[in-house]
Amino acid sequence: MRLRFKQRQRREDDVESRLLLGASQLSWVTTLTHWVSEHGGAQLVGQALTPDDVLDADFDLLVLDGWSSLLNRRLVDQVRQDGAAVLVLVNSQRPEAEANRLRDLGVTLSLPISSSPEQIVARASEVAAVRRFTDSRPHQPQPAAKSAGTTPGHRLVVALGQDGVTEVVVSLAAAAGRFIRPTVLVDFDTVEPSIAQRLDLPIVPNLLIASDHIRQGRFDADSVISHPGGFAVIPGLANTREWDELTSVEAGELVRALRERFALSIAVVHPILEALAPLSGLEGRFDVGRRLVELADEVLVVGAGSPVGLVRILNSVADVRGISDAAVRVVVNRMPSDRFLRTEFAGELLRTFAPASLTFLPFDRGGPQGGVGRPAARPGPLREGDATYGR
Incomplete structure (x- = not known):
């Protein structure tokens, strides 16, 4: 697994994502932290205890578990407004109920809580690649009077x-x-x-x-x-x-x-x-x-x-x-x-x-x-x- 990951890291089109982890007592935080420090593939920004920690940080993906106190509609909307994304690790034993709850919270990315660190990093790289592409596109402003559906x-x-x-x-x-x-x-x-x-x-x-x-x-x-x-x-x-x-x-x-x-x-x-x-x-x-x-x-x-x-x-x-x-x-x-x-x-x-x-x-x-x-x-x-x- 390590060899395959290192080969993937050498690809020119691979993007290193900035991860912010929601503080949790579950083992996934420690496991993911150790895995990233050993294998790379992502940059750990830190752990967030409060909403202010989230809003003050510069990251591509906020990773939370389904029991986090940070998981609310207001914070999710603010993160998405800033161009970042939220990934929630959910209880795989209740997929339908969790999907409905996350939909109400505005969360579009989720993985089972049992997912491996490599799966989380791979999803984070996808998010970072999309964000880098969006930020790098040349902006071509249109005249206000020609904007479709907008009252001049x-x-x-x-x-x-x-x-x-x-x-x-x-x-x-x-x-x-x-x-x-x-x-x-x-x-x-x-x-x-x-x-x-x-x-x-x-x-x-x-x-x-x-x-x-x-x-x-x-x-x-x-x-x-x-x-x-x-x-x-x-x-x-x-x-x-x-x-x-x-x-x-x-x-x-x-x-x-x-x-x-x-x-x-x-x-x-x-x-x-x-x-x-x-x-x-x-x-x-x-x-x-x-x-x-x-x-x-x-x-x-x-x-x-x-x-x-x-x-x-x-x-x-x-x-x-x-x-x-x-x-x-x-x-x-x-x-x-x-x-x-x-x-x-x-x-x-x-x-x-x-x-x-x-x-x-x-x-x-x-x-x-x-x-x-x-x-x-x-x-x-x-x-x-x-x-x-x-x-």
Whole structure:
């Protein structure tokens, strides 16, 4: 066996793979480590104890056993997004059950736990060869207007904030729907979704259903809700406890699908964009929002016209700038019309950050006056402002 392996190693087209092993108490880790150190054929990067160990390592193939605590859909998606692969050593006594479980986890490579080290290294070499070939192919960019199935000039606007962001994006979607067709409003806030409640929409279809339709290859008009205001809507999660059912990779796939059908996508995300530590118990809680900001063409930060609102705006801008270089537009909601106050607010903001645009939305005095048995508030300057932004 050793002689045959050495002869295979001398072939010019053979590729040495970089292996990362998931820490395990089973004997396959020790056996594979000793075999590679004696025969070669692969480079052992190390052993991973935590998800951070995996994400920080440079490897071609992550090898885990079926009982590893690292084996979850989120980590598998992140590894595949980086261009690497995951190989799982499974219990050969239950092949059908294991195959179904791995399919749900997004794993496409598996071998029986009884496989020899040479079989594992051979599979790793195949993965490395494919990856090297893919990375070495010359990139030939195509003009965006000629890309099949992509709406020319599509824009992704990501909105976040804590002071009236729902009202702002709904008004923006309605205005854009009149001037920029087609337009879709998507609630990517996995903590406090509010679009469906604000527009009195059913909870089906929603974010998870639209993502499922993409995986099944049938994302169409039934995956969104058509609103009478002239725009489409994808409501948020029906239950915020299901936040871990949508990964950042799936959120990116949904954005790509929206680019094919809409000219403008307005996405709402939660204002917290922190990358939580693995031991916090909430790892990945805000990954969807971070991914949307990474993909955004423009970021809309909404805040109130007050000292507290200014602090929140600056905090949000700092978080966005740590993730993306997209243009940041600031919208100050419920701002008094006093010119002195607006000048002071703008001056304090510009001392720290210069946004691509700064917009003050007037305080609608008719809102607090409305109520049961009272006439609706008359249309004010906000409608004209929406129409201008929509153009």
